Amino acid sequence: MMALISPSRRLRRTPFSEGVEAAGCKAYTVYNHMLLPTVFASVQEDYAHLKRAVQVWDVACERQIELRGPDAGRLMQMLTPRDLRGMTVGQCWYVPIVDETGGMLNDPVALKLAEDRYWVSIADSDLLMWVKAVAYGWRLEVLVDEPDVSPLAVQGPLADALAARVFGEAVRNLRFFRFGWFEFQGASHVIARSGYSRQGGFEIYVEGGQHGMPIWNALMNAGREMDVRAGCPNLIERIEGGLLSYGNDMTRENTPHECGLGKFCNTQTAIGCIGRDALLRVARDGPVRQVRPISIEGPPVPGCDRPWPIMDGDDQVGQVTSAAWSPDYETNVAIGMVRMTHWDFATDIDVVLPDGTVRAAVVQKTFWI
Numbered sequence: 001m002m003a004l005i006s007p008s009r010r011l012r013r014t015p016f017s018e019g020v021e022a023a024g025c026k027a028y029t030v031y032n033h034m035l036l037p038t039v040f041a042s043v044q045e046d047y048a049h050l051k052r053a054v055q056v057w058d059v060a061c062e063r064q065i066e067l068r069g070p071d072a073g074r075l076m077q078m079l080t081p082r083d084l085r086g087m088t089v090g091q092c093w094y095v096p097i098v099d100e101t102g103g104m105l106n107d108p109v110a111l112k113l114a115e116d117r118y119w120v121s122i123a124d125s126d127l128l129m130w131v132k133a134v135a136y137g138w139r140l141e142v143l144v145d146e147p148d149v150s151p152l153a154v155q156g157p158l159a160d161a162l163a164a165r166v167f168g169e170a171v172r173n174l175r176f177f178r179f180g181w182f183e184f185q186g187a188s189h190v191i192a193r194s195g196y197s198r199q200g201g202f203e204i205y206v207e208g209g210q211h212g213m214p215i216w217n218a219l220m221n222a223g224r225e226m227d228v229r230a231g232c233p234n235l236i237e238r239i240e241g242g243l244l245s246y247g248n249d250m251t252r253e254n255t256p257h258e259c260g261l262g263k264f265c266n267t268q269t270a271i272g273c274i275g276r277d278a279l280l281r282v283a284r285d286g287p288v289r290q291v292r293p294i295s296i297e298g299p300p301v302p303g304c305d306r307p308w309p310i311m312d313g314d315d316q317v318g319q320v321t322s323a324a325w326s327p328d329y330e331t332n333v334a335i336g337m338v339r340m341t342h343w344d345f346a347t348d349i350d351v352v353l354p355d356g357t358v359r360a361a362v363v364q365k366t367f368w369i
């Protein structure tokens with residue numbers, strides 16, 4: 001049994017923490033120095049319910065970095081190798097962020113709120129300091145800070161029905177990765193059709209912590225007949241769906257191309273982006289290792305809290321970085337970084353678990369969606 005983590009001010013609570021506690025959250029992780037629930041009933045029960053009904057997720061840890069001012073667009077393009085010239089107000093774009101060597105610093109969703117205003121909805125790394133330093137170092141005319149904005153996700157097959165009850169029928173018209181502004185008790189909030197699952201749904205960017213619990217309670221009350229429950233990003237479902245987790249499946253050691261995010265890079269045309277020269281090289285030569293879906297044979301694997309070596313005989317040819325038993329596919333589903341010599345579909349590999357046991361595993365063609 002793992003010891004508990006001591007709470008303190010550094011480990012930030014969220015505007016929804018009261019609701020999460022009342023709903024019986026059983027475990028948290030730490031993400032952007034903030035609480036992120038990981039288990040309510042059990043990871044498997046949460047998974048089955050997410051695929052059948054609708055859940056409300058406290059994902060306030062997806063912190064926003066706001067860029068505001070005449071140089072906001074210029075700074076945004078410096079941060080990512082994705083060509084942002086086609087991005088319009090009301091769109092969300094998945095944007096790799098890299099350092100000068102082409103190493104992944106974060107994989108956020110960017111929202112264009114206005115020509116001179118963006119939110120960067122970050123994964124788990126201290127990106128604010130990088131963005132502030134870039135803005136200051138280049139003497140850009142832009143304000144960079146973390147506003148009081150906390151995403152609350154509504155995910156699952158009944159997400160449209162639930163969101164429509166609370167925010168009005170118009171939310172149903174939102175297209176994937178688009179957002180609009182919606183009223184709740186006299187205040188306006190950004191709502192996007194997005195979220196860290198493959199079940200569909202919305203993310204409400206709750207502006208002002210004081211609105212957190214009223215919105216949480218309204219969703220929970222409106223969803224009673226739909227069997228709405230508190231939930232959280234689900235390990236099994238996100239591995240099945242191939243949603244990558246920064247810090248787990250990728251780090252600064254990886255380029256976007258190794259992460260399978262080359263399709264979100266336009267290194268030739270993303271003029272001014274940091275890491276352009278390094279990425280032009282990797283885009284030309286191609287990566288020598290890449291993220292792959294992997295099935296691991298045998299009984300349910302333990303939690304993947306350290307990389308698991310992928311072996312071919314005595315040679316390490318990669319590592320598994322996320323893994324879980326999938327009740328629906330009746331196999332262990334996993335995400336790993338695999339060398340070019342072994343990344344082809346149907347390649348047989350061995351995975352070494354922390355207790356030293358070796359499991360047969362197979363490289364898959366696609367994720368399980």
Ligand code: THG
Nearest residue numbers: 062094107108109121122123151195196203243244
């Ligand atoms: N939503 C918001 N902020 C976030 C996340 C989120 N910040 C942290 C983390 N998640 C960032 N990482 C991801 C990873 C994948 C996706 C979103 C954020 C995602 N990807 C889809 C895919 O890969 O198919 C869609 C990409 C696209 O088509 O543009 O949704 O979940 N607010």
